[in-house]
Amino acid sequence: MSKNIKLTMYISVILPFVLYGCETWSLALREEHRMRVFENRELRRILGPKRDEVTEEWRRWRSEELNDLYSPNITRAIKPRRKGWAGRAACTVARRGAKRIFMGKFEGKRPLGRPRCR
Numbered sequence: 001m002s003k004n005i006k007l008t009m010y011i012s013v014i015l016p017f018v019l020y021g022c023e024t025w026s027l028a029l030r031e032e033h034r035m036r037v038f039e040n041r042e043l044r045r046i047l048g049p050k051r052d053e054v055t056e057e058w059r060r061w062r063s064e065e066l067n068d069l070y071s072p073n074i075t076r077a078i079k080p081r082r083k084g085w086a087g088r089a090a091c092t093v094a095r096r097g098a099k100r101i102f103m104g105k106f107e108g109k110r111p112l113g114r115p116r117c118r
Helices: 003-018 029-047 063-069 074-091 097-103
Strands: none
Touching: 003 029, 003 074, 029 063, 029 074
16 A cells, blocks of 8 residues: 555544543653654554665654654644543533533532442
8 A cells, every 4th residue: 555545544544543532531741652652653654664865774764754744743633632522521511420520519429338239
């Protein structure tokens, strides 16, 4: 397959699969780094080796070159999705669970002890 088809498949199939549910993730710097490593590894697989202009040898793509070539960074794709989810959660009906969790308002108490058998 050509590189354009592989890149299109990466954008349309692999990224949505990887980013499913990312609106609710709480990413630390370690997880963001791991996501960038995953993205760079997949882009290197898709693009293959690069011919160096100076030494005329084949080499791997560097991270800066991948960022220049493919600008929508995976961590930059997560942040707008999170903001969109927060906006949708703020507009939902008050009795739904997502809004109660989002606002931090819990009503009532849970019963103590083990649940009864039915």
